Amino acid sequence: MAVPVIQQIRVGSYIMKQRFRGIEKYPLVLMLEPLFRCNLACPGCGKIDYESDVLNKRLSVEECLSAADECGAPIVSIPGGEPLIHKDIKAIVDGLVARKKFVYLCTNGLLLGKKLDQFTPTPYLTFSVHLDGLKEHHDHAVAQEGVFDTTVAAIREAKKRGFRVNVNCTLFDQMTAQEAAKFFDFCMDDLGIEGITVSPGYAYERAPEQENFLNRRKTKQLFRDIFKLQGKTKWRFSQSSLFMDFLAGNQTYECTPWGNPTRNIFGWQKPCYLLSEGYTSTFRELMDETAWDTYGTGKYEKCADCMVHCGYEATAVRDTVQNPLKALKVFLGGIDINKPMAPEIPLDNQRPAEFVFEGLVKTLTQKREEAAAKSGEAKQGTGGQGHAA
Numbered sequence: 001m002a003v004p005v006i007q008q009i010r011v012g013s014y015i016m017k018q019r020f021r022g023i024e025k026y027p028l029v030l031m032l033e034p035l036f037r038c039n040l041a042c043p044g045c046g047k048i049d050y051e052s053d054v055l056n057k058r059l060s061v062e063e064c065l066s067a068a069d070e071c072g073a074p075i076v077s078i079p080g081g082e083p084l085i086h087k088d089i090k091a092i093v094d095g096l097v098a099r100k101k102f103v104y105l106c107t108n109g110l111l112l113g114k115k116l117d118q119f120t121p122t123p124y125l126t127f128s129v130h131l132d133g134l135k136e137h138h139d140h141a142v143a144q145e146g147v148f149d150t151t152v153a154a155i156r157e158a159k160k161r162g163f164r165v166n167v168n169c170t171l172f173d174q175m176t177a178q179e180a181a182k183f184f185d186f187c188m189d190d191l192g193i194e195g196i197t198v199s200p201g202y203a204y205e206r207a208p209e210q211e212n213f214l215n216r217r218k219t220k221q222l223f224r225d226i227f228k229l230q231g232k233t234k235w236r237f238s239q240s241s242l243f244m245d246f247l248a249g250n251q252t253y254e255c256t257p258w259g260n261p262t263r264n265i266f267g268w269q270k271p272c273y274l275l276s277e278g279y280t281s282t283f284r285e286l287m288d289e290t291a292w293d294t295y296g297t298g299k300y301e302k303c304a305d306c307m308v309h310c311g312y313e314a315t316a317v318r319d320t321v322q323n324p325l326k327a328l329k330v331f332l333g334g335i336d337i338n339k340p341m342a343p344e345i346p347l348d349n350q351r352p353a354e355f356v357f358e359g360l361v362k363t364l365t366q367k368r369e370e371a372a373a374k375s376g377e378a379k380q381g382t383g384g385q386g387h388a389a
Contacts, residue, residue: 002166002195002236004123007075007102014074015321025258025287027073028314031273033264034059034092038082040108042142055081057265061088065095067263070283077104077128077260079273084111090118097124104128106168108142109151112158121162128166128197128238129155133175133183141172155191166238168197173218177225184226184235195238199309200247215305216297216344220249224337239309241331243316247307249341250330251316255296255306259314261286271295273310275302277356298345301353 011028018026037055038045059067068076076096083089084107096103106128119125132141135148158165167187171180187193200219227248237244246253257272267279268286275295280286296311297303303311320327 002238004102004164006123010074010100010102011317012321015318019321025292027071027259027261028317029075029077029260029310030068030071030073031260031262031310032059032064032067032076032078033080033262034064034078034083034086034089035265036081037085038080038108039085039110040082040142040144040147054265058086058088059263059265061091061095064092064263065099067283068096068099068101071261071263073101073261075102075104077106079106082108082111084115089115093119093125097122100124102126104166106130108147109154110147112151112154116154116158116161116163119163121164123164126164126166126194127155127158128168130169131167131183131187132170132172133179134186137175137179137183152191155193159192165191165193166195166197167191167193168199170199170201171219171222172201175222177222177229180222180226181229185231185233188233188235195236197238197309198247200307216307219247219305219307220341223247224249224335227335227337239313240316240320240327242319242327243309243313245330245335246312246316248335248337250336250339251319252342252345253312253315253319254298254345255303255311256314256318257292257295257311258287258290259317260310274306274308277354294351297350298347299350301350304347304350 015028035055035058036050078089078092083105086092089105093103093105102124104126108130112127112129129151130142131148131151132138138148138151139145155165155167169183184196187196200222223244242251245251255272260273261283262269262273263283267281268283269276270278270280270286270290271292272295278290280289294300295303297306
């Protein structure tokens with residue numbers, strides 16, 4: 001099953017509790033980035049283009065667990081960078097599982113086979129392994145030969161040992177519907193994974209190759225073309241049926257950026273996992289101080305083509321809870337690929353993009369350096385006694 005029944009029940013109960021308490025904005029998934037360092041350099045990635053001193057930073061176990069407690073979301077996704085590089089990743093995962101959080105540990109798979117002994121199979125842990133297509137396509141997407149074979153071998157071993165394994169796949173402009181359908185069949189029939197997390201690529205402003213990203217119209221048509229090719233194999237997605245219906249152009253949704261808040265080495269990222277336009281020290285400050293109404297498709301130029309799950313899955317899940325019969329109809333009847341697409345959000349009044357990233361990261365790095373310098377001076381002033389801890 002793509003999503004464990006216990007997870008469905010817990011998340012549904014959590015949502016109903018928020019609604020009963022009259023809370024309008026609440027998180028569903030904590031995006032916990034303990035590091036940015038990665039052992040790949042994918043041209044479509046906007047998360048690894050930092051200076052070495054930033055890439056060498058790590059969140060501690062205590063910071064990670066504190067973020068989960070502070071946020072309160074029932075699900076924790078651990079992206080990166082490559083989380084398996086973190087020397088304390090086992091302690092982080094164990095601490096989250098002990099809190100009964102549903103953990104999705106994202107990995108490119110290169111280290112997975114070597115690290116499996118550190119983990120124990122549980123319904124609370126899913127390895128979410130990055131695969132962007134079959135061998136030729138994936139190795140091209142990650143700009144390194146042999147990655148597909150290593151990753152697939154690790155997936156097979158993880159499944160053999162009883163772990164839950166999910167594949168996360170990002171579709172870019174160069175993948176055809178036929179290639180995507182063949183890949184989905186491979187994931188189900190050959191790998192036998194629990195589910196696929198699929199999303200159109202988001203145009204990170206710092207990604208080296210900008211020409212590969214999809215616009216919204218292309219995204220909707222691509223997913224309709226893909227669903228048209230589904231044969232006997234039943235594709236299982238780790239996302240709600242209404243989110244998949246949205247990707248196929250059948251729902252007009254606005255994003256829910258607070259649904260997947262991000263905590264990384266700089267703090268709580270404003271406004272979402274995909275955009276970095278400021279940071280706060282606490283989750284409460286993130287929720288209270290972010291100008292949420294100024295972001296989203298139709299409101300901000302950077303959001304114009306976004307249809308990514310970290311912005312829209314929370315919207316679809318809330319719609320599922322509020323309109324269960326609509327969701328059930330799509331689940332049972334499948335995605336309608338023939339009816340007219342739902343109206344698109346107009347872009348006439350969106351505000352222009354603000355490019356603040358460079359200055360923001362520079363300021364944050366300077367603050368860290370100043371704090372480290374002050375800490376060093378304090379230790380010297382006490383005769384180095386601070387090293388005793």
